[in-house]
Amino acid sequence: METDVIVIGAGPAGLTLAAELRLGGADVVVFEQRGERSWESRGIGFTARATEMFHQRGILERLENIEVTRQGHFGGIPIDYGVLEGSHFGVRGAPQYKIEEMLENRAAELGADVRRGYEFTGFTEDEDGVTVTVRGPEGIEEHTARYLVGCDGGRSTVRRQAGFEFAGSDATREMYLADVRGCDIKPRMIGELRPNGMVMAAPLEEGYTRIIVCENGASPDRRREVTFPQVADAWQRLTGDSIHHGETRWVSAFTDATRQATEYRRGRVLLAGDAAHIHLPAGGQGLSVGVQDAFNLGWKLAATVRGTAPEGLLDTYHAERHPVGARLLRNTLAQGTLNLTGKSVEPMRAVMAELIALRPVARHLSGMVSGFDIRYAIGAGDGAGHPLLGTRLADRDLELADGGHDRTARLLHTARGVLITADATGAAAEAAAGWSDRVDVVRVKSFPAGPEEGDAPTESVLVRPDGYIAWTAPDGGDLQAALHHWFGDAG
CATH class of the missing domain: 3.30.70.2450 (Alpha-Beta Plaits)
Structure with a gap:
């Protein structure tokens, strides 16, 4: 194989995925039909969870003159995202061409091969990989890889050529x-x-x-x-x-055309971003959910091509992200009804405004639109009841066991797993020693409590490369079982 992964499309999802694959140790070539980067503004911001994930990779500060705002809306009805304590807020004032420029520079720094002026025309697949055909400056070319990922937008040629069903509704406005x-x-x-x-x-x-x-x-x-x-x-x-x-x-x-691929993976072909789901643009969710697809897929696909992934890891991409996409489609359809139906919907808007004034409702809708309320079905034992399990790791200050300080977001810069443990006996750190090539161990004096836990005690957390918590102590089951479940066999 010439490379591990071929990505079609150099938009935000494709470029984010390229960088994540490189961080995970996979080789990647990105083919983009446009001969040069688009300078259209398109999306002009992204949601709070996308903001947080860019921060976890240490690249948020590369975007200059952005506005971080706690003000949002649902269907045009204002919401103060300050109801989500201790979180990042959404970004606006960042045209998509600036986001793509930042992401492409990042991918190139990490060694991704981004080739412009190449139109994807088709592929074949066998038990070992895919052969991709592109039309480039010198004519038709064939390239081979272990996997093919379509990040080529709402009219995805990869999706069509691979036979994915794109179910949903046609445009009405x-x-x-x-x-x-x-x-x-x-x-x-x-x-x-x-x-x-x-x-x-x-x-x-x-x-x-x-x-x-x-x-x-x-x-x-x-x-x-x-x-x-x-x-x-x-x-x-x-x-x-x-x-x-x-x-x-x-x-x-x-x-307002609304469609979603019924599956995100067919054999060696996967979809991410707009290639997997299209919907009414509302609150910067399209770009944001697309890059979150890429953050979820990147480390799993990289581990798969490296041979360290446990059986079934790549299938968790569809299992985790498809429900997120389906919920995105529902909330954007609801917002379109509230915001684009004219004066006839004013009574409904008035009722919704009364509901949003209630803090639990504001938290619910803010969590939905921001992506903060995502909770994956994670658990390799009996620990599904802990409030943190399957949720994102919020950025927190850590007092290290040796007396220093660090931030949880910085620990994720390298896209490795992280075990943060306040176990004074050292048993948790010792249990994770066999995964030291994939999981960093950070010993702290205590795990700082946040609003996500409620009253649940937390001594240790195992964090996946995409920032989601895969194991907790207490009440998280066996640590080595969780390590094997997400990171494969010990080295």
Whole structure:
């Protein structure tokens, strides 16, 4: 095989996956159809869990001039994410081209081979690997790898060629968007309902404003090329204001088409990001869930090609991420109903606003949209009841056993497993010694309590490379069983 993994698509999911594979010791080649990186702004931020995961890899600070905000919304109804104690918040003001530039530089630094100007045309698969055909600058080429991953967007050629079913619903409405400057446009950060639709406006860099226009009754037509005069006409019909004199750098359209691959893996072919799920853009969730797919898949696929993965590890990618994608589709459909149906939905919005004012409801919806409420079905013993098991490890200050200090996020920079233990006897550290090539042991004076545990005591936690807790003490079962379950045989 020429390489371990071929990734098709150099968007956020594909580039994140490439970096994660390299951190896990796998070789990877990324083929991207575009000859150069896109400079379209597209998504302009990401959710709190994506923020946290970028921080856990030590790359969040590479994005300059971003705004970290605790303000969010559900279907245009404001939510204060401050109800989620001790967490990162979402990022806005980060155009997608800047995110992709950061991720591509990171992947290249780690040794990923990103090749632009190569169109994926097909593949064959046998018991040993895949042979991928691409059309490049020199014509048709064939390349071999152990696995193929489609990160090539909502119209994924990999998904279609591999025969994945893409179940869901067709578009019922179309929305325009544009980046405009030279106009006096008041901010409408979470959308403003108008008698016949919805408008949104958010400031960007260099004096630009992102506007979104959803006009009731607009029939979706993906074949139609959208022009700025069309967007400006719709804006004026809904707001009464003319922006026709503005300067625009990007105009596009999107719909509420909602679909999900029924499986994320077929043999040696896997899907991640928009190739696996499409939905109404709402709150930066599309990019965010896509990169979280990549964080979940990367370490598992790398361990598989290295030969250290336990049996069935790669299948947990679909088992864990497919339910997350399904829930994403449900919440974006619900938000579309609340935010894009016009004045007729005002009674429902009023009731929802009353509910969101209740702290438990705000926590529930914030956790859903942010990705903080994900709890994977993890447990190699009888420890499924501990509040931390299967949840993310929040960033916390650690007082080390030798008197120093560290942060939990920094421990995950290298994408290895981590055992954080306050076991003074050293038994936990000794039990993990056989996995020292894959799992770091960090001895602390105590495990700092956080709001996630409630009153449950915590002495030690085993953390997977993607930042999710795979074992706890007490009440987590046998540590070596958990280590074998997620990291394979001892060395």
